[in-house]
Amino acid sequence: MKIKTMRLIDHWVGRPICFVLTVVNKLIGIFVTPKAPAKFNSILFIKLAEQGATVLADSAIRKAIEMVGKENVYFLVFKQNRFILDVMNLIPAKNVLTIDEKNIFSLFFGTISSILSIRRMRIDAAINFEFFARFSAILTYLSGAKVRVGFHTFADESPYVGDLMTHRMSYNPHLHTSQTFETMVDALTLPAEEMPRMNIEAPELKAIESKFVPEQQELSEFKTLFEKEAQTNNFSPLILINANASDMLPLRRWPTERYEELAKRLIEKFPSLHIAFTGSSEETEKAMQIVNAVNSQRCFSMTGKTTLKQLMLLYCLADVLITNDSGPAHFAALTDIQVITLFGPETPKLFGAIGERSHILWKNIPCSPCVSAYNNRNSVCEDNVCMQRISVDEVFDLVCQLCPQ
Numbered sequence: 158m159k160i161k162t163m164r165l166i167d168h169w170v171g172r173p174i175c176f177v178l179t180v181v182n183k184l185i186g187i188f189v190t191p192k193a194p195a196k197f198n199s200i201l202f203i204k205l206a207e208q209g210a211t212v213l214a215d216s217a218i219r220k221a222i223e224m225v226g227k228e229n230v231y232f233l234v235f236k237q238n239r240f241i242l243d244v245m246n247l248i249p250a251k252n253v254l255t256i257d258e259k260n261i262f263s264l265f266f267g268t269i270s271s272i273l274s275i276r277r278m279r280i281d282a283a284i285n286f287e288f289f290a291r292f293s294a295i296l297t298y299l300s301g302a303k304v305r306v307g308f309h310t311f312a313d314e315s316p317y318v319g320d321l322m323t324h325r326m327s328y329n330p331h332l333h334t335s336q337t338f339e340t341m342v343d344a345l346t347l348p349a350e351e352m353p354r355m356n357i358e359a360p361e362l363k364a365i366e367s368k369f370v371p372e373q374q375e376l377s378e379f380k381t382l383f384e385k386e387a388q389t390n391n392f393s394p395l396i397l398i399n400a401n402a403s404d405m406l407p408l409r410r411w412p413t414e415r416y417e418e419l420a421k422r423l424i425e426k427f428p429s430l431h432i433a434f435t436g437s438s439e440e441t442e443k444a445m446q447i448v449n450a451v452n453s454q455r456c457f458s459m460t461g462k463t464t465l466k467q468l469m470l471l472y473c474l475a476d477v478l479i480t481n482d483s484g485p486a487h488f489a490a491l492t493d494i495q496v497i498t499l500f501g502p503e504t505p506k507l508f509g510a511i512g513e514r515s516h517i518l519w520k521n522i523p524c525s526p527c528v529s530a531y532n533n534r535n536s537v538c539e540d541n542v543c544m545q546r547i548s549v550d551e552v553f554d555l556v557c558q559l560c561p562q
Contacts, residue, residue, distance in 0.1 A: 158258050158259065158260055158261065158264065163258070163292075164533070166261075166292075167290055167291050167292050168291075171290075171291025171292050171294075171295065172291060172317060174291070174295055175291050175294060175295060175317065175318055175319030175321065176317075176319060178295060178298055178299075178319060178321055179319040179320045179321060182298070182320065182321060183320070191303055191323070192303070193303055193304050193323070193349065194281050194303060194304070197224060197225055197281045197282050197304070197345060198225060198229055198281050199225055199229040199230070199231065199278065199279075199280050199281050199282070200221045200224065200225055200229065200230050200231070200280070200281065200282045200283075200284065200342075200345070201230075201231040201232070201233060201275065201280045201282070201283040201284070201300060201302065202214070202217075202218065202221070202230070202231070202232045202233070202283075202284050202286055203232075203233045203283060203284065203285050203286060203287065203293045203296055203297055203300075204232070204233075204234060204286035204287060204293075205233070205234055205235045205238070205256070205258075205287060205290070205292070205293055206235055206238060206287070207238070207484065208238045208240065208241040208484050208487070208488070209241075209483065209484035209485075209486065209487035209488065210286070210334060210487070210508075211234070211238070211241050211242060211245075212241060212245070212365060212367070212487035212488065212490060212491065212510075213333075213334045213335040213338060213365075213487065213508075213511070214286060214335070214338045215245065215247070215335070215363075215365045215366060215367050216335060216338070216339045216360070216363045216366075217335075217338035217339040217341065217342050218230065218232075218245075218247050218248070219247065219366065220339055220342045220343075221342050222247065222248070224342075224345075227247065227248050227249065227252075228249060228252070230247075230248045230252060231248070231252045231253075231254060231275075231278070231280065232248060232252065232253050232254065233254045233255075233256070233271060233275070233296065234253065234254070234255055234256075235255065235256055235257075235258045236255040236256060236257045236258065236259075236267075237258065239253050239255050240465045240466070241465075241484075241488065244367075244369050244466075244469060244488075244491060245367040245491070246367070247367065254271050254274060254275065255267070255271075256268055256271050268296070271296070272296065272299050272300070275300045275301065276299075276300065276301040279301070280300055280301065280302045281302060281303060281304060282302050282303075282304040282305070282306070282345050283297045283300040283302035283304070283305050283306070284297075284305075284306045284307070284341050284342065284345075285297040285305070285306065285307035285308070285322070286338060286341070288308050288315075288328060288530035289308060289310070289315050289316045289318055289328075289530055289531075289533060290318070290533075291316075291317075291318050291319070293307075294307055294318040294319060294321050294322075295321070297321065297322070298319075298321035298322075303323070304323050304324065304345060304349075305321065305322045305323045305324065306322060306323075306324040306326065306341050306342075306344045306345060307321070307322040307324075307325070307326065307341075308322075308325075308326050308327070308328045308530075309322060309325035309326065309327070309353070311325075311327060311353070314531060315328065315530065315531045316531075316533050323349045324344045324345070324347070324349050324352050325349075325352050325353055326340075326341065326344060326352060326353050326355075327353035328530055328531070330507065330529060330530070330531070331506075332359060332507075333362050333506065333507055333508075333509070333511075334507050334508055335362060335363065335511060336359055336360050336361075336362055339360040339363075340355070340359060340360060343355070343357055343360070362511065363511070364511055364512055365490050365491065365511050365512060367491055368491055368492075369469050369472075369473070369491040369492050371469070371470055371473055375470065376470055376473060376474075379467055379470040379471070379474075380470075380474060382467075383459075383471065383474065386433075386457060386459060386462065387431055387433070387457065388454065388457075389431070391429070392431040393429070393431075393476070393561070394427065394429070394430050394431075394476045394477075394560050394561045395430075395431050395432075395433065395474060395475040395476055395477075396423060396430060396431070396432045396433075396475065396476065396477050396478075396479065396556065396560065397432075397433050397434075397435050397471065397472070397475045397477070397478045397479070397494075398416060398419075398420070398432060398433070398434050398435070398478075398479045398480070399434075399435050399436060399478065399479070399480035399481070399483065399485045400413065400416045400434055400436065400440070400443065400444060400447065401436055401440045401443060401444075401481075408501065408502040408527075408528070408536060408538060408541045408544070409481045409482050409483060409501060409502060409503070409541075409544065410481060410541070410544065411481055411499050411501075411544050411545075411547065412544070412545060413443060413446070413447060415547075415549050415552075416447050417447045417450045417451060418549045419479075419549050419552055419553055419556075420432050420447065420451045420456050421451050421453075422549070422553050423553065423556060423560075424451065424453050424455055424456060426553075426557065427560065430455065430560070431455045431456070431457075432451075432455065432456040432457075433456075433457055433458070433459045433471070433475075434447065434448065434456075434457075434458045434459060434460055435459050435460060435463070435468060435471065435485070436460040436461070437460065437461060438460065438461030439461075440460045440461070441458065441460040441461045444458040444460040445458055445460075459471065465488075468485075468488070469488060469491070469492065472488070472489050472492040472494045473492050473493070473494070475494055476494065476495065476559070476560060476561055477494065477495045477496075477497065477556055477559050477560055478494050478495070478496045478497065479497045479499075479552065479556065480496065480497070480498055480499070481498070481499045481500075481501075481544070482498055482499065482500050482501070482503055482505075482508060486498040486510045486515070487510050489510070490510045490511060490512050490514070490515060493514065494514065495514050495516065495559040496510060496514060496515050496516065497516045497517075497518065497552065497555055497556065497559070498510060498515065498516070498517050498518070499518050499519075499544065499547050499552070500517055500518065500519035500543075501519070501520070501525060501541050501543035501544035501547070502525060502526055502527050502528045502536060502538065502541060502543055502544075503526045503528055503529075504519070504525070504526040505517045505519050507526075516555060516559065518547050518551055518552065518555070519547075520543055520546040520547060522542065522543050522546065524538070524543070525543040527543075
């Protein structure tokens with residue numbers, strides 16, 4: 158299902174449901190005063206979309222594991238987004254619950270099935286990692302958890318998500334997303350009546366501990382496949398380019414002609430360098446346009462030719478990844494590849510990949526960032542000058558610094 162369709166459903170269907178459930182919650186509160194468990198035995202995280210953001214939850218998940226043990230930590234996610242959780246390998250695979258969002262019918266029945274499964278588990282605490290999405294707020298409430306942590310709209314500063322949380326947090330746009338996620342776990346230990354005040358220190362920004370470690374056989378098998386695409390077994394140094402963001406936020410795209418110019422200059426600069434464009438099958442046409450314009454055997458497209466697992470293997474073979482602000486920047490952080498991320502309509506201060514191998518280019522113009530949790534990532538901008546101001550020279554010079562000579 159397209160992102161735009163899901164957002165429309167979240168707005169037109171989610172809003173009234175949040176209102177109705179809020180009324181129900183208030184009425185129940187008149188007769189029943191729910192008591193938080195003295196000790197948590199199980200924790201459920203809800204983060205349906207954006208696998209890249211799930212990587213940023215690494216420290217939060219680890220903190221939850223310290224509290225209740227990995228066997229008692231659960232994660233609810235859209236089916237197509239569970240891959241990165243399997244890669245991170247923090248909790249048992251059976252603890253990852255999925256909803257198939259392929260179409261409206263699978264979404265509906267998958268949601269009902271997941272809610273019933275979660276309620277049977279009698280989860281103690283549920284944490285909604287989707288900042289102001291109504292669908293996830295509804296799922297958090299219907300999970301049956303006695304303690305529910307999530308962001309709340311206190312003064313019309315953000316989209317309406319009802320009043321469904323026991324621990325209502327105020328969104329802090331000055332904390333990195335990784336810190337925000339960890340703070341939500343910390344909220345479990347605080348009295349609900351004191352929220353949104355949190356008389357604790359914000360957690361330090363921690364490096365991502367999870368690592369993707371491929372089996373040597375699968376890496377060797379993929380290397381053989383890649384050599385066929387590259388038409389050589391000597392493709393080092395290897396530069397990967399992820400030229401397009403998903404349709405979640407087209408404003409994040411760097412102009413196509415810039416990638417073309419960059420590829421040409423790199424091919425000319427390094428006699429043995431190879432460039433591979435990565436992406437989904439929907440991006441193949443645009444990637445091939447760039448490849449054809451570069452017109453070199455050392456520049457080719459891998460778009461639509463890899464699974465997500467194979468993409469991770471490709472990161473293990475490559476030296477540098479150039480990408481805009483999207484999932485691959487965070488996936489790559491689980492490997493040893495150098496990552497150059499181009500930021501524009503969002504800020505790396507909140508969403509930048511973490512680690513010494515993460516290199517960020519951002520122009521920080523007055524209107525950037527123009528999308529945030531407050532506006533559900535909707536912007537009136539139709540001309541992403543924030544991305545256009547990033548020059549080919551800047552990216553080229555940084556690649557030259559990082560590329561093995």
